Amino acid sequence: MTLRERIGEVIFETHTPAARAFDVALLVAITASVVLVMLESVASIRAQYTTLLRQLEWGFTILFTLEYAMRIWSARKPLGYVRSFYGVIDLLAIVPTYLSVFLVGSQYLLVVRALRLLRVFRVFKAVRYLGEANILRRALQASREKITVFLFTVFMLVIIIGSVMYLVEGPEQGFDSIPTAMYWAIVTLTTVGYGDIAPGTALGKTLAAFVMILGYSIIAVPTGIVTSEITRVAREPQDLRTCSQCGATRHDPKARYCRMCGAELVQEEAE
Numbered sequence: 332m333t334l335r336e337r338i339g340e341v342i343f344e345t346h347t348p349a350a351r352a353f354d355v356a357l358l359v360a361i362t363a364s365v366v367l368v369m370l371e372s373v374a375s376i377r378a379q380y381t382t383l384l385r386q387l388e389w390g391f392t393i394l395f396t397l398e399y400a401m402r403i404w405s406a407r408k409p410l411g412y413v414r415s416f417y418g419v420i421d422l423l424a425i426v427p428t429y430l431s432v433f434l435v436g437s438q439y440l441l442v443v444r445a446l447r448l449l450r451v452f453r454v455f456k457a458v459r460y461l462g463e464a465n466i467l468r469r470a471l472q473a474s475r476e477k478i479t480v481f482l483f484t485v486f487m488l489v490i491i492i493g494s495v496m497y498l499v500e501g502p503e504q505g506f507d508s509i510p511t512a513m514y515w516a517i518v519t520l521t522t523v524g525y526g527d528i529a530p531g532t533a534l535g536k537t538l539a540a541f542v543m544i545l546g547y548s549i550i551a552v553p554t555g556i557v558t559s560e561i562t563r564v565a566r567e568p569q570d571l572r573t574c575s576q577c578g579a580t581r582h583d584p585k586a587r588y589c590r591m592c593g594a595e596l597v598q599e600e601a602e
Contacts, residue, residue: 364388
């Protein structure tokens with residue numbers, strides 16, 4: 332094996348001790364960098380340790396930049412990796428620090444590094460979780476038309492209820508406009524109930540009670556839609572293969588190579 336192939340095996344694969352150690356160390360570094368960004372947002376800590384925090388932040392950024400460059404160099408198809416989900420996330424994980432040189436405060440966007448922790452599923456061979464995530468994704472996609480119609484219906488209800496409450500209560504009770512009354516309708520319909528606006532008349536309270544009861548029935552609708560789709564999708568055969576090079580999923584069951592980067596696919600056994 333050439334040096335490039337050896338490095339690629341360590342960076343992209345998980346079946347060797349060196350590759351597994353690399354991925355675990357990477358996850359630790361990602362977690363530490365995300366915690367660092369969170370600590371920097373605390374005023375008292377930032378005031379006392381500004382220099383140290385910035386130095387550590389640049390240290391992690393340089394480390395991740397080198398890792399990103401090595402991934403591009405060692406990938407069988409560099410463009411496939413760059414355009415993949417993990418490739419985009421890896422790039423977004425380092426851009427904010429360089430951007431902060433020109434735009435103050437943009438370094439807080441580094442919390443996007445937390446998305447890189449998704450690699451934990453590949454590192455620990457948690458294929459069963461990848462399969463379940465795929466079922467959920469497919470169920471949500473299959474439900475999108477029904478959910479869209481449902482949300483449109485709810486939006487129309489909010490407009491109607493808000494308009495009626497504006498006419499019934501008026502500015503005297505805090506319903507000084509239809510948008511404000513629509514805000515109250517959304518808060519009440521979703522059973523959140525902030526209480527910053529409340530009806531004062533008997534008719535308004537009666538309508539509010541109706542909206543509260545309606546809210547419970549409405550909440551059950553999307554749950555039922557998604558649940559039925561999950562049940563249907565779960566009965567279909569699942570392809571659990573994930574490309575070790577670019578992290579792509581949704582391959583054809585008979586495919587031997589990744590649809591994104593062309594790397595050979597290996598069927599992993601669920602633990």
